[in-house]
Amino acid sequence: MDSNSLISIISLIAVFVSVLLSFFLLTVPSERKLGNVLLAGFILLNAIDLSAWFIYGFTIQHPDLEIFRRSASWLINPVFYLYALSICFSDFRLKAKHLLNALPFIVYNLVMLPKVYLADFTAKTIFIEHYGDWPASKIMLLAGHLQFAGYFIGVFLVLRKYRKIYLENYADSRTITYKWLFQLTVVITIVHAIVMLKDILKFIVSTDVFNGAQIIVGINAVFILCWFVLKALYYPDLFRGINSKIQPADDLVLEDHSVREPDKGVLSLQDQENIQRIRDYMVQKEPYLEPALTIQDLADQINMPVKDLSILINNHLDQHFFDFVNAYRIEKAMKILRDPARAKLTILEILYEIGFNSKSSFNTSFKKHTDLTPTEYRKKYIH
Template sequence: MNSNNLIGIISLIAVFVSLLLALFLLTVKTKNKLGNVLLASFIILNGIDLSGWFIFIVTQHFPNLEMFRRSTATLINPVFYLYALAICFTDFKLKPIHLLHAIPFVVYNLLLMPGFYLADYNTKILFFENYRESTALVAIMAFAHLQFTFYIIAIFIVLKRYKKIYLENYTDTTTITYKWLFQLTVIITIVHSIVALKDLLVFTEDSTIFNRAQIIVGINAVFILCWFVLKALYNPDLFRGIDSKLKPVETLIAKNASTSLPLKEVHIVKNNEQIQKLRDYMFNYKPYLEPALTVQDLANQMEMPVRDLSIMINHDLGQHFFDFVNEYRIEKAMEILRDPSQKEFTILEILYKTGFNSKSSFNTSFKKHTNLTPTEYRKTNSR
């Protein structure tokens, strides 16, 4: 079997898996339908791109269709970016302004209109025959890599904002949005780097090396798509987003500073009173035992503005809301572990009793707070 046939088979498998996964995402019940639609669109667009390794045998006789197929690659990165926004922010909706992301796709096809789409059949065939030696290939590749870099940076900025706001406002450790999207973005970046190296080989005279590089890219695509399938099957409702209207605490502080300038001494006294009120509430009412506690929930319970509470915890106490609440949970867990009358409780039961719902996050937080695992702490304090 020659390398071209092997590349065709690998890409055919990748496209088949893509369509299956896209069908699953479009039909599975989920709270975040838009996120699934955008992810399915991203996967389909990648499948269309990968199909070029086997479908060109047919589409070469329909040059306009083949060129349009190639142009859809300019939509891959924008759709992935919109997908990132959709799963990070619960209130995200597609708006007419998002059509601006399709500008490269439109411009690409408009530029080809006079020199390709409206040209005669023989000119189009000649274009494909000389494609690897043309200046158009260099321009298209350069744009593709620049576009990818722009959107990947934008996605990492979204992730940074998401993580910051989440830690300042939520405590539910079961969310895997950040981890999933971060892993996915890193993997896509690595694969794109391999594709970039492969693209450089297109200008070499040795087609064997280029074909081998294409095989590696195709195998990577199959493995990544299979990883997608496993993730989707095991976690059909993967994500918990946040409200995009939430602002980082540093933004709230800057806004407060620009609107009011209270006397420093008065501010300190008032703040100390509020902090003590907060600590008393946490000790007496134990709201931290609620696994899905948010800063909004706590503010409602204490009947105080959520902005003031968020600033108090995240700025005045110097802790993320996430860490602040987990400290109380760990202290409660330590109390149970030290109590001989509660030794029948397993570590798993204790973590659920204290507001955690993830063993890994409980162990991580406990080790961070005590430098011991829960089991080690129990043994040390039972002597």
């Protein structure tokens, strides 16, 4: 069996898995229906692109279908970008303006009208067989790579905003939206980098080795995507969207003319009193024991505008709300771990008691705070 036959078989399996996964996403009951539809669309579009390895023998006999199949690749990056928005921001909805993302797809098909769609069968077939010799094909290739770069820079910017707002407004350590979507985006970027390298080198040397590398990495990406989807479906609470209208604390400061950047480190008497009130409340009422505590919840409890609370914690105390709350949780854990009367409690029982719901997040936060693991800390104080 030659390498091309092997790649065809592997790609056929990958396409089958992708179609099966997409069908599952489109039919499974879920509160995240829009995100599931967009992710299914992204997977199907990639499957259509990947099918070129084994379907070309058929589509060359149907040139219109082959060109339309190629044009679908112009929708892959926009759909993934929209998916990133849908999973990061709980209030995201598709609007008419999002149709602008389909403009390259429309333009490509319009360009192909006289070349393929309106041409006779012989002209269509000759054009496709010599597509690489068409002067505009190289421009199309470059435009495709530029489109990918633009959209994936956009995805990374969305993730940066999501992470910043999440840390400033939420204290639930369960969320893995940022982590998983970031990893998925990195994997897709690596796959595309290999494709881009192959496209560059095919004008210079034989690229059989890169064809193999491309399909292998592409298959890995499919199965990583499967893991991501299954994780999202079986543990929906782990993927938490935020409201896109929430602003980062730095933007709130710029809007608040009473807080000037040069005076950022100088606290007024009122600010000092408010900070002390917040700290007293955290110690006395222990709101951090609620795993899903948000900055809005805390603001409501202490009867303070959420904007003012965000500026005090994220700007004046120079801490994310996430870190601010976790510091109290770790202090509580340290007290429990030092208490001989509670020595029989397991680490898991302790982390749930203090508001964590992830052992890895608790261990990471505890070691960051004490330079010791919870077990090491307990052994240090209880013999």
